[in-house]
Amino acid sequence: MLYKIITSPVIIGLTKIHNPVKKAISTCFILFSSLLVVAQQPLTLKQAIETAVVNYPAIKAKTNYALASKAAIGQTKADYLPNLNLSAQQDYGTVNGQNGPLYGFGGFGVASSGIPLPNQNWNAAFGSLYLANLNWEFFTFGRIKERIKTAQQVAVRDQNDLQQELFNHKVKVAAAYLNLLAAQKLTDSYRKNLARADTFKRIVKTRAFNGLIAGVDSSQASAEVSSARIVLTRAIDQEQEQSNQLSQLMGVTPTQFALDTVFVSHLPKNIEEPIDSAVSKHPTLAYYKSRIDVNNEQIKYLKKFNYPSFSFVGILQTRGSGFSNEYSTNQNAYTDNYWDGTKPTRSNYLVGIGISWNLAQPFRTAKQVKTQRYVSAALTDEYDLANQQIKAQFSLADTKTINALNNYREAPVQVRAASQAYLQKSVLYKNGLTNLVDVTQAQYALTRAETDRDIAYTNVWQALLLKAAAKGDFNLFDSAL
Secondary structure, rough: OOOOOOOOOOOOOOOOOOHHHHHHHHHHHHHHHOOOOOOOOOOOOHHHHHHHHHOOOOOOOOHHHHHHHHHHHHHOOOOOOEEEEEEEEEEEEEEEEEOOOOOHHHHHOOOOOOOOOOOOOOOOHHHHHEEEEEEEEOEEEEEEHHHHHHHHHHHHHHHHHHHHHHHHHHHHHHHHHHHHHHHHHHHHHHHHHHHHHHHHHHHHHHHHHHHOOOOOHHHHHHHHHHHHHHHHHHHHHHHHHHHHHHHHHHHHOOOOOOOOOOOOHHHOOOOOOOOOOOOOOOOHHHHHHHHHHHHHHHHHHHHHOOOOOOEEEEEEEEEEOOEEOOOOOOOOOOOHHHHHHHOOOOEEEEEEEEEEOOOOOOHHHHHHHHHHHHHHHHHHHHHHHHHHHHHHHHHHHHHHHHHHHHHHHHHHHHHHEEEEEEEHHHHHHHHHOOOHHHHHHHHHHHHHHHHHHHHHHHHHHHHHHHHHHHOOOHHHOOOOO
């Protein structure tokens, strides 16, 4: 997001320019400088929200989690496909055999086959093995189906988590925008207060210098200017903090924002319309509900481990060997020719169906299911808590709306009365009919009225935002902009 910067026009001095070329250059330079004076493009609330949704890292992370969960569904479905393994090996070695037991620890023992000869020999030839293996766990009493349903429910949960993050972040950005807008308006009010105090100080000093009033009034007026300047500095500091907060939520470099103040000059068109108090579709509640659904699907999936599984197996194997079938009687009946040893000469196939059932698994599954039921109860309690909090927030939003509207309607009356009082006290002081304390109090009252007005205007929109947050429908706020 790029923001235009106000560029001040260049002021050319009154130096005489006699050269016509210089005059032309100066004229062009002045025109060019004038074109640089552009109004700063205001950042609207909708633009701030759109920028935040695109840039904020937490939303990017939740988006990737949701995409990963969707991809996991395809992976889970692919796990149901049969395993088809192709294997080929070509070896060179001896075939001495011996009667006796053999166990290959860790798969490192050799499985050479041959006749048991009375003595060791080192006759060696080539051999080969070509293998195709098909293994398919084709029936598991619904275990695969429940696993897919669990993966689908996880994807729904992560998608709801993303929607919850989007909704909450939109509310945060809107609240930060309104807070910054209020801070900027307060800064303007305190800047006006400083200008009033400074103007009044000059009047007081002039009257004191002419001996019309006591000199102590001049000191008091100077103190009021210093106080107004300190208050303004605090307001600027608060504005900078709010601006920094909005920058972080938008995911942009901190900068000085020029905000759109048009929409806060009037009431939202739907602020006083009754709103259905049902909050069952709130994004936060939808996310909590999906967590419960995931856990319940996991319980169903675990129960399926109590049943056996049926598997289909198919094997096609062919072998080659450099040892002749007469090798048992003639130990010279072999060849070390590579092609003779690796050429397939014997083949076998096997087709079968097997059943596998771990009888100890139901005892383990029972404990796992019991654990998951407690987790389900805990998730349900968290859902109930969130539901109670949202309903309480909805009730609070109604009260906030009523109070904000009352203050909104009362603020102009207060400002008008305070302005008249300040004007009256100023005129009386200039004519020597009142003291500086009365003028100062009137100035305080006017400043307080202006700040109350600034806060009252934004509080109406804050109340609508709170109601939209409680309802779980950001369009309720967005449609009023």
